[in-house]
Amino acid sequence: MRSGFFNSEILGYDDNNLPIFDRAESADFWAEYFKRFIGNGVYADPATSFQVKEYSGMTVKVSPGSCFINGYFAFDSQDQSITLSQAHLSLSRIDRIVARLDLTQRTITLEKLTGSPSSSPSAPALTRNSSVYELGLADILIAPASSEVSQSDITDRRNDPNLCGIVAGVIDQIDTSDLFAQYQSAFEDWIDSVKDLISEEDVTALAQALLDHTSNTSVHLSQSEKTLLANQNIMFSNIPQVMAAPLTALSSSFPSSFLVRNIAFSDSMIQNIPVGGILAIYE
Numbered sequence: 001m002r003s004g005f006f007n008s009e010i011l012g013y014d015d016n017n018l019p020i021f022d023r024a025e026s027a028d029f030w031a032e033y034f035k036r037f038i039g040n041g042v043y044a045d046p047a048t049s050f051q052v053k054e055y056s057g058m059t060v061k062v063s064p065g066s067c068f069i070n071g072y073f074a075f076d077s078q079d080q081s082i083t084l085s086q087a088h089l090s091l092s093r094i095d096r097i098v099a100r101l102d103l104t105q106r107t108i109t110l111e112k113l114t115g116s117p118s119s120s121p122s123a124p125a126l127t128r129n130s131s132v133y134e135l136g137l138a139d140i141l142i143a144p145a146s147s148e149v150s151q152s153d154i155t156d157r158r159n160d161p162n163l164c165g166i167v168a169g170v171i172d173q174i175d176t177s178d179l180f181a182q183y184q185s186a187f188e189d190w191i192d193s194v195k196d197l198i199s200e201e202d203v204t205a206l207a208q209a210l211l212d213h214t215s216n217t218s219v220h221l222s223q224s225e226k227t228l229l230a231n232q233n234i235m236f237s238n239i240p241q242v243m244a245a246p247l248t249a250l251s252s253s254f255p256s257s258f259l260v261r262n263i264a265f266s267d268s269m270i271q272n273i274p275v276g277g278i279l280a281i282y283e
Contacts, residue, residue, distance in 0.1 A: 001076045001109060031071025040135065041165030042067045042099070042158050047182075050076075050110075050158065052097050052138035054151045059083045060140065062097065062110050068167050069101040070133050074108035082112050087146045091117035094141055096124050096157075098134040099164075115142075126163065136163035152189070156182060 042050045042065055049065030059081050066075035084095050093115040100111045111134075113124035121141075126134040139155040157163045 001074055001080070001107075033071070034068075034073075035071035038068050038071075039165060039167060040069050040133075041161075041167040042135070042137070044166045050099065050137050051156065052140070052154055054149050054154065055081065057148045058086065060097070060149055060154070062137065067099050067108070067135060069099065069108060069135060072101055072108060074099070076110075080110050082110065084112060084140065084142065084149065085114050087142045088117035088144055090144050091119060092121045092141060092143055093117045094121045094123040094139050096126075096139050097137045098126065099137060100127075100135075101133045103131045110137075135165075136160070 046065070048063045050067060051063045051065070053061050053063065055061040062076075062080045062082065064075075064077050064079060066073070068074075082097060087093075095115050096113040098111050098113060099108060101108050113126075113134075115121055115124050123136075123139045126136055128134060136157045138157055140149060141153045141155075142149070143153070159166060
C-alpha cells in the first residue's frame with residue numbers, strides 16, 4: 001500500500017511554525033487544499049476497488065484499489081489478505097474491515113476491527129478524530145463456532161456515505177458492471193429471504209386476480225380514450241375517480257355506456273350528472 005503525502009522527518013519550522021525552506025509547505029496544507037474538492041471514499045474505477053471478498057477459512061481478501069481520506073491518497077495494486085480472529089463458541093459477532101488514515105504513523109492502511117460477541121451483535125464504531133480517520137469497507141458476520149467466512153457473511157459498506165462513500169467527482173466515467181452485479185446479488189438474496197413468507201397458493205390467487213382485473217376491459221379506459229376525454233375538458237371527481245359527461249362530448253369511437261361495478265353513489269353525485277350524460281369509472 002502506498003499513501004501520501006506526509007511530512008518528511010527532516011522538515012524544519014521557524015518561530016511562526018512555517019517551513020524554514022524556501023517556499024516550502026507542510027503536508028497539512030496540501031491535504032487541506034485537496035479535501036476542499038475531493039470527498040472521502042474509495043474510487044469507483046474499478047468497481048471492485050477495495051472490495052472485501054471471501055478467501056480461505058477465516059481469511060478474507062481486499063481487492064486492489066484506491067481511496068481518498070481527508071486530503072490524503074492511497075492505492076494498492078495487489079490483493080491484501082486479512083485474517084480474522086476465531087469465532088466465539090456460542091455467540092455471534094460482527095467484524096469490520098477499514099481503510100485507516102493515521103497521521104501519527106503517517107500511513108493509510110487496511111485494518112480489521114474485531115467486534116464483541118453478543119446475541120445481538122453490532123459492528124465496531126469507526127475511529128474518527130484529529131489523528132485517525134477510518135472508512136468502513138465491509139462488515140463481516142462471524143457465526144458461533146464458525147471456521148470460515150463465506151461471501152454471504154460479508155456486507156459491502158463502500159456505497160454507504162456515512163461509513164465510506166464513493167469518490168466520483170473527479171472521474172469522467174465509472175465502470176458499473178461489477179457494481180450492478182453486486183446489486184443484483186443483493187436483490188436475489190432479498191428474494192430468497194421473503195419467498196417462504198408467501199405460499200404457492202397465495203401467488204396463484206394473486207396472479208389470477210390480476211388477470212381477472214386486467215381482462216375486464218369494461219371498467220377501463222385506454223390511454224387514447226383518457227387523453228381524448230381530458231382534451232374535451234371532462235371533469236373528474238376525487239378517488240375513486242368517477243366522471244360525468246354529456247354524450248355530445250364523446251367521440252363516435254366511444255361505446256354508448258360503460259359498466260360500473262361495486263360503486264356506491266350518493267344522491268348528490270347522481271344529481272350532478274348532466275341530462276343525457278353517462279357515468280363511468282376512470283382507473
